[in-house]
Amino acid sequence: xxxMKPTEDRELLxxxxxxxxxxRFMRQAIxxxxxxVDQGGGxxxxxxxxxxxxxxxxxxRVVPSCDPTxxxxxxxxxxxxxxxxxxxxxxxxxxxxxxxxxxCLGAIYWARIDRMYYGCDQQDAAxxxxxxxxxxxxxxxxxxxxxxxxxRLLADEAREAFRAWEAKPDKTEY
Ligand SMILES: [Zn+2]
Numbered sequence: 001x002x003x004m005k006p007t008e009d010r011e012l013l014x015x016x017x018x019x020x021x022x023x024r025f026m027r028q029a030i031x032x033x034x035x036x037v038d039q040g041g042g043x044x045x046x047x048x049x050x051x052x053x054x055x056x057x058x059x060x061r062v063v064p065s066c067d068p069t070x071x072x073x074x075x076x077x078x079x080x081x082x083x084x085x086x087x088x089x090x091x092x093x094x095x096x097x098x099x100x101x102x103x104c105l106g107a108i109y110w111a112r113i114d115r116m117y118y119g120c121d122q123q124d125a126a127x128x129x130x131x132x133x134x135x136x137x138x139x140x141x142x143x144x145x146x147x148x149x150x151x152r153l154l155a156d157e158a159r160e161a162f163r164a165w166e167a168k169p170d171k172t173e174y
Contacts, residue, residue: 012115022117025049025095030119032059032072033097040064042130044072046096048080048089048113055092056080072096073104077111087174089113098125101132102139 013019025047032045042060049055058076062068073096081087089111098120100108108116122133138146165171 012117021052022095025054025093026097026117026119028054028057029072029095029097032057036060036072042071043128044096044098046072046076046094048076048092048094050080050084050089050092056083069103071101071104073100074107077107077113081111087111093117098130099132101125101130102135 013022029045029047032047033043034045036045036059037043039059040063042062044060046058047054048057056076056079058072058074058079060072061070061075073094076094077089080089080092090113092111092113093115094108094113095117096104096119099118099122100116122136125131126133138148143150
């Protein structure tokens, strides 16, 4: 058994009425995960909420969409951004049936989502063959030690796009 993670923020569930609301949204994410299994996707669902209202939902569509990035959280973030007409999801909360993989966690940060609630954790996912914990371990390694072989190439030429960005006066920063 894994112990309580230090990253957990119990203050998010302080009030009993808040807990019931959060559990309602989490049950919706879990139901999406269950239905995803019936539809040929992985057992993952996510719900994005703003001001107590569901903005968007998503479920895993990696296999049916032939899209390795079609994780529940990414799918929900894309739908929420479209629904709100903004790449900035500040003020939103995400309920995900499983602790996000590094890609989805990164997407949650990029989207500036304020809070996250999750059901299963990395170890639960690893036990059924979704080894996100492997990627978390890889990220912590020096690039030369990772399983993914990588090599830097044409750094000066690559920086030209950065120079163009820096010089652009009317850019939308994000
Ligand atoms: Zn993911």
